[in-house]
Amino acid sequence: MEGFQTRYDRYRAAVEEALQGLFLRNEPYGRLQEAMRYSLLAGGKRVRPVMTLAFCEALGGDARRALPLGAALECVHTYSLIHDDLPCMDDDDLRRGRPTCHKVYGETMAVLAGDALQAEAFRLISQAPGLSAEQRIDAVRALSAACGGDGMVAGQVLDMDGLARDEASLRDMCLRKTGGLLGAAAGLGCIAAGASLEVRRQALSYAEHIGLAFQVRDDMLDVIADQAEFGKPVGSDRAEGKRTFVDLLGLEGCESLVAEETRLAREAIAGFPESGFLLELADSLADRRK
DSSP, X not given: OOOHHHHHHHHHHHHHHHHHTSSOOOOTTHHHHHHHHHHHTSOOOOHHHHHHHHHHHHTTOOHHHHHHHHHHHHHXXXXXXXHHTSTTTTOOSEETTEEOHHHHHOHHHHHHHHHHHHHHHHHHHHTOTTOOHHHHHHHHHHHHHHHSTTTHHHHHHHHHTTOOOSHHHHHHHHHHHTHHHHHHHHHHHHHHHTOOHHHHHHHHHHHHHHHHHHHHHHHXXXXXXXXXXXXXXXXXXXXXXXXXXXXXXXXXXXXXXXXXXXXXXXXXXXXXXXXXXXXXXXXXXXXXXX
């Protein structure tokens, strides 16, 4: 029987192989593609596309059909990180343990690389083999809603404008900024597997609880993590005056909230016939150190 880490590594290897094959066209504007690949191939856990493949297989689908959707999702996630690191946003110099895109390629090229990655994501979905036209349209709808003006971007506005100050508004921000793409990850896997709307609703509930637990854990790591292990500056939220769950609940309260949200995530998909990997994924994210 395939263990959790073995399966995770299998999913991640498939994602890495798919990403390695992107944006290799020999064009006069090759520096743009170089900047895109610099950030896209910078490593990381690939949690979102792994979740897409995992949901597809858990629901009896072929993970190969979900792979272009997972790659598209990772393009959107990478674009968001490039823009998030810019001086006009969080002004971070490090991402995943190495200089951020704008530090290497300049701010203009970093903006353009992020723009291009977002657009290319939807090209990947539109050309995804093995899916029906309806599935492709559904996937475009799911991802655009997750990353658009009511989703991830809205969450970034709430964050940058300091509008999330109490627990309810912080939860709303996390649901949009972090939970949005995780919800898309689950939804895209369901779409590739041809799952019912009820199953998709349960998958979305799992992802939303995972998203909140993930962000609370991130707030904790911004206080307690080792910077070399974390891969980005520690203490940046406090330095920027951002209100976090640690400010509201303290570290012990955050630990309790992470545990509760993880329990709710597990409960949401408990009836799935092949939920073992997803249940272990929820636990592993709750305990992460980077």
